[in-house]
Amino acid sequence: MYYNNNTQIYLDGTFVKANESVTDLYGQTLHYGYGVFEGIRAYATENDTRVFKAKEHYDRLKNSAELINIPFKYNVQELVDATYKLLEKNNLTNAYVRPLVFCDPNMSLARPNKVSIMICAWEWGAYLGDKQLRLTVSFYCRPHPRSIKIEAKVCGHYVNSILATNEAKDKGYDEALLLDSDGYLAEGPGANFFFEKNGVLYTPQLGNILPGITRATVLELAEKLRIEVKQGLYKPEVLVSADSAFYCGTAAEVIGIESIDEKKFRKEWKDSLGLKLQEAYSEFVRKSEKTLSKIHA
Structure with a gap:
């Protein structure tokens, strides 16, 4: 539903195949929900693909991380650029984009030493449908x-x-x-x-x-x-x-x-x-x- 054998995701600065990427089962985000994410939409327009308010979403991602003491070392404009490139690599125009900042293996309740960022995208209609x-x-x-x-x-x-x-x-x-x-x-x-x-x-x-x-x-x-x-x-x-x-x-x-x-x-x-x-x-x-x-x- 969300990806196939050709789907690529953005992971820590590189583009990799979704079905070949892995995560650590000891990650703090998996065990405690200690991570932050965004939901962003891209739309096909008359001239191009538009990622709606991309900067605002990544600014909020950064703010969310900082509010709960998760290190955020990423440049917002670079993430915006990576999102457009990700859509292009996956031949997507109308799409839902999901950035996720997740933490390294850590079974304690202390702040993480290292974090990663993943961005994926898929075709998705209106989440709640179109009926009242x-x-x-x-x-x-x-x-x-x-x-x-x-x-x-x-x-x-x-x-x-x-x-x-x-x-x-x-x-x-x-x-x-x-x-x-x-x-x-x-x-x-x-x-x-x-x-x-x-x-x-x-x-x-x-x-x-x-x-x-x-x-x-x-x-x-x-x-x-x-x-x-x-x-x-x-x-x-x-x-x-x-x-x-x-x-x-x-x-x-x-x-x-x-x-x-x-x-x-x-x-x-x-x-x-x-x-x-x-x-x-x-x-x-x-x-x-x-x-x-x-x-x-």
Whole structure:
């Protein structure tokens, strides 16, 4: 599904075949989830392949590593260049890119002495599909920000996401909606959350959620479309009178939500602010770098 006999990955400065690469079974990342990663999308545009906000993603990868004391010796621009080269070597245009910084063998809980970086890519459609989602509020909450670095994209954090996702699917829902440790709306297992009410968009404030790059892009697009957005702390009860809602993330892109715990939103998706932003986002990420340079010139 993710690779074949010809697939190449980037590993510590060189390109190697995916099926010939190995990792150490005593690695600290494998045993303790002590590693950081990113999810990045590449799009075919009218002129070229565009890796959407590549620098921002690698900057966040660097920041995630530094927040949890993992050495990060890599040059961000070199990683961006390597990503484009990786896509070219694998003949990929529309693709999902996964960089991973992982640690050397270490059975202690001390910081690692050495780390490695791997970048792989594969063809992948919208992670949550293209139909509106049926959500359930999860039993699981997001970790308290004093228990982990919530703003870092850390491998081990996603056990929480896996538990919430499987709980939702086992109950017959498409996905989960998680609250924070104080009972306020937080985010999905792998996406940020927005809801609409009376012509205004609302989204949980930073602090208890991952600061998503797609979330930041949605905020930029909303400003251009003159859509008012408020960020704050919101209890799930506010959703009873909400008009619509959506998730957004690199893997999911922008995807509408039909209902939460069987309660449907009042607006049809076709009439929602979410659809406007979904269309604007889809158009924006598929603009070539050359086109964007002309627009900003």
